[in-house]
Amino acid sequence: xxxxxxxxxxxxxxxYVALKNGQRCTxxxxxxxxxxxxxxxxxxxxxxxxxxxxNATRGKGGGLQLAKPANTLRLGDLVQTLEPDMALAECLGxxxxxxxxxQCLLIxxxxxxxxxxxxxxxQYTLExxxxxxxxxxxxxxxIELVTAE
Amino acid sequence: xxxxxxxxxxxxxxxYVALKNGQRCTxxxxxxxxxxxxxxxxxxxxxxxxxxxxNATRGKGGGLQLAKPANTLRLGDLVQTLEPDMALAECLGxxxxxxxxxQCLLIxxxxxxxxxxxxxxxQYTLExxxxxxxxxxxxxxxIELVTAE
DNA sequence: AAATAAGATGCATATAATATACATCTTATT
DNA sequence: AATAAGATGTATATTATATGCATCTTATTT
Ligand code: SF4
Ligand code: SF4
Numbered sequence: 001x002x003x004x005x006x007x008x009x010x011x012x013x014x015x016y017v018a019l020k021n022g023q024r025c026t027x028x029x030x031x032x033x034x035x036x037x038x039x040x041x042x043x044x045x046x047x048x049x050x051x052x053x054x055n056a057t058r059g060k061g062g063g064l065q066l067a068k069p070a071n072t073l074r075l076g077d078l079v080q081t082l083e084p085d086m087a088l089a090e091c092l093g094x095x096x097x098x099x100x101x102x103q104c105l106l107i108x109x110x111x112x113x114x115x116x117x118x119x120x121x122x123q124y125t126l127e128x129x130x131x132x133x134x135x136x137x138x139x140x141x142x143i144e145l146v147t148a149e
Numbered sequence: 150x151x152x153x154x155x156x157x158x159x160x161x162x163x164x165y166v167a168l169k170n171g172q173r174c175t176x177x178x179x180x181x182x183x184x185x186x187x188x189x190x191x192x193x194x195x196x197x198x199x200x201x202x203x204n205a206t207r208g209k210g211g212g213l214q215l216a217k218p219a220n221t222l223r224l225g226d227l228v229q230t231l232e233p234d235m236a237l238a239e240c241l242g243x244x245x246x247x248x249x250x251x252q253c254l255l256i257x258x259x260x261x262x263x264x265x266x267x268x269x270x271x272q273y274t275l276e277x278x279x280x281x282x283x284x285x286x287x288x289x290x291x292i293e294l295v296t297a298e
Numbered sequence: 299a300a301a302t303a304a305g306a307t308g309c310a311t312a313t314a315a316t317a318t319a320c321a322t323c324t325t326a327t328t
Numbered sequence: 329a330a331t332a333a334g335a336t337g338t339a340t341a342t343t344a345t346a347t348g349c350a351t352c353t354t355a356t357t358t
Pocket of ligand 2: 008012238239240241247248249250251253254255256259
């Protein structure tokens with residue numbers, strides 16, 4: 001059982017954007033800071049923008065910003081948005097061929113556990129995983145905030 | 150996020166064996182009842198035997214039996230045994246290259262959620278997902294118990 | 299208007315994980 | 329010796345995932 005790299009990259013990107021404190025950041029910049037594929041991150045940014053989590057503006061001076069305050073973005077919801085597929089077992093996805101589906105008691109147990117997993121994640125927001133260590137994280141990611149004048 | 154088919158097949162096999170009520174069953178028989186790959190199921194049976202969940206005896210009249218009572222086999226433990234890998238994110242597996250690992254607060258949140266997932270599964274045993282629907286399941290799987298004489 | 303800097307999109311490819319098949323070996327029973 | 333079962337190792341197929349590339353659109357600046 002693992003989350004796709006896609007999902008983790010998405011969360012990393014959101015952490016990056018949140019750590020910029022409202023200042024726009026480009027995808028290129030985030031990809032370089034994390035030393036990960038820019039192309040890949042592009043698609044993730046796009047997905048998050050379509051889901052109303054990120055605002056993306058094109059053109060010179062453009063970039064990404066959070067579409068909502070970091071303390072309203074719950075991690076369980078973000079994981080559900082980012083994961084391509086949360087079908088734990090065959091019967092929970094498409095093309096189910098399992099012969100015991102109609103009477104299987106395991107389905108409910110698995111759904112229950114998945115629910116607890118997401119519920120636990122939803123006890124935390126993007127803010128919770130950024131703010132307490134913001135200076136350390138900014139340093140690791142070489143984020144320098146431009147001070148207003 | 151999904152469990153491998155491997156894991157679900159393992160649980161199906163255990164359900165099958167449990168529904169036989171102590172009577173031996175062959176892997177072939179279980180594979181046919183579920184209409185799934187016999188070769189695949191063989192490896193799973195072997196894994197479970199090595200982990201002390203199943204007893205396997207070879208030769209004519211041989212087959213599988215539960216190594217422990219069904220009500221002592223907790224689903225969370227079984228899933229952990231069957232899943233090849235529970236590393237939710239890059240940093241929880243091998244070859245981690247994530248640059249923020251040393252300060253990342255997400256790791257703890259993910260571990261927490263995984264723990265809740267397994268804890269929830271461990272509230273149920275193999276017995277819990279078999280006995281309440283045993284006759285219906287036996288019928289779907291064409292299991293006919295030989296009555297003692 | 300042109301140049302440039304950004305994201306958007308679609309297609310192709312590479313890689314890795316997973317599932318499946320096949321062949322052969324071992325063990326136990328009859 | 330024959331047969332029925334599981335054990336094991338290797339090879340292959342399939343699928344999911346990750347990555348790369350080319351082109352397009354949008355916005356800003358000059
Ligand atoms: S065994 Fe139960 S949980 Fe697994 S695929 Fe079949 S119906 Fe779903
Ligand atoms: S971002 Fe955090 S959780 Fe994700 S791989 Fe890096 S250290 Fe692990």
